Amino acid sequence: MRKVFLFSIFCFLLSTFCFAEASIKFEEQFRIKVWNEAGGTIEVSADKGKNWETVGHVVYPTARVNPEGYTASRWVADGTVAATAVNAIHLKVTTEATTGGGVIFSLLPKEFIQPPKFYRSYLSPDSSIYTDIPAGTSIFGDGYSPYVGNPVLLSRGAYKLVPMSGYAPAVGDRIYIIVEKPLDYPREIVFENAVGGDVTITYFSGIDKVIGKVLRPVIGVGRFEGTKYASVGRIRADHAGVIDVSTSRLRRIGGFQIVPSKHGAGMKYVQTATQWLVVGPVDETAALEGQPPLFKYFIKPVFGENDALSEEWRAKLLDRFLVEVKLDGQEKWQTMPVFEFNEFDLSGRVPAWADSALADVAALRILFPIKE
Structure with missing residues (x-):
């Protein structure tokens, strides 16, 4: 009887912990659209895609991912924003089957078109979309930055706004980040x-x-x-x-x-x-x-x-x-x-x-x- 009681308490605590995240309600603030091609626009919409404002451009697109993402990317869901920073945005597409680590690619500000000689943070030059947006502005730490866990969607050919989970980026893709924040802030x-x-x-x-x-x-x-x-x-x-x-x-x-x-x-x-x-x-x-x-x-x-x-x-x-x-x-x-x-x-x-x-x-x- 005691074991049943303790197990019931454990299940209650576990369900309460899980419910805490599952019960978070969100509101969309804006969405980011990145055209993954040279010269492609980077746009922001505050009305769920009805109207768009251009905030920058893609300088170099990418068609690669890094299967050896930084350690903490393993704790983020596939198809979401893995990191948000003034000097990078990392997007996770899937989980590496053998290591459990994140498979990711990145958006980088213009300062990284010429990679720094000495850099102690995560950087994967070949699996990054390089932009002309300065670090610390716009989507990189100003009014249009995303949150960790925001969903990432993909539009490719006949595919219209599908979750990016499991997809590697391809040149010509339109990549969307739906920036949502909790209502109870x-x-x-x-x-x-x-x-x-x-x-x-x-x-x-x-x-x-x-x-x-x-x-x-x-x-x-x-x-x-x-x-x-x-x-x-x-x-x-x-x-x-x-x-x-x-x-x-x-x-x-x-x-x-x-x-x-x-x-x-x-x-x-x-x-x-x-x-x-x-x-x-x-x-x-x-x-x-x-x-x-x-x-x-x-x-x-x-x-x-x-x-x-x-x-x-x-x-x-x-x-x-x-x-x-x-x-x-x-x-x-x-x-x-x-x-x-x-x-x-x-x-x-x-x-x-x-x-x-x-x-x-x-x-x-x-x-x-x-x-x-």
Whole structure:
């Protein structure tokens, strides 16, 4: 009888966990269309495809995928956005049968037409669509960026808007990303920056919930190249295994990363270095990898360099994600302090100050857009 009771409780908890994601309701914000051919337009529609605005062009198309995608792509569903960043969008078409890893291809901004000589993030030059859109703008971290988990569709010949799951891109394809966001959107997520600290999500209604635990606090900052295209206190990237936050000004490098524990356990440097904040689930039998709200559906890079110069500057600034910190002994939240690396510090060992730059950060929070 006891076993039956415990099994019933387990099934209830499991169904509750699964229902949480299954019950998320979405609204379409816009859709992105990429014509995968040289000179093909990249367009955005805010009315479900009735009207389109051209935001860029394809410089070099691709007809290839990378069967050895980055590790965290395994935790994303086939036919969806695997990563969204100021310097790339990765799309997963299927799962590699033998390794379980993601088979992906990418959209890249114009800065990558000439691949960087030294680059520590994922990059697959042969399986990428190169665009003329600058990094940190439009679909790359500005008003038209997608979320992790957004569906990717394909139009090819007689096939009209079929799920891209199982398809490799071909020259001439029209690739669609349907950008949806959850209807019940939070106000903030707070991380207590200490071992055992709570990770708490709060909604505009005032309801809050502990969604994780801090297993390893962040103390330092690192040289994450993509932060060059994101301003201080802004989201640089989100995927199934990372949230990347910039501590540097535009065109400078510096930041830290938030990673889920299972993913972090497979990377020795995450366990020994200070530039990563490791979070685990409240229930030790569960996992955060590829799960909302941290690593799917909710967070993306959104920031425009010229927001403050716009006639609609107030609305634009409220429409962006922002990361703030609370220092030891302080009650008020404040803007992210600037920590960035000089050119001569971009190779070799990081300077000593970087390992403890955030040592006095007691908590940090991700503020969500008030209106989007």
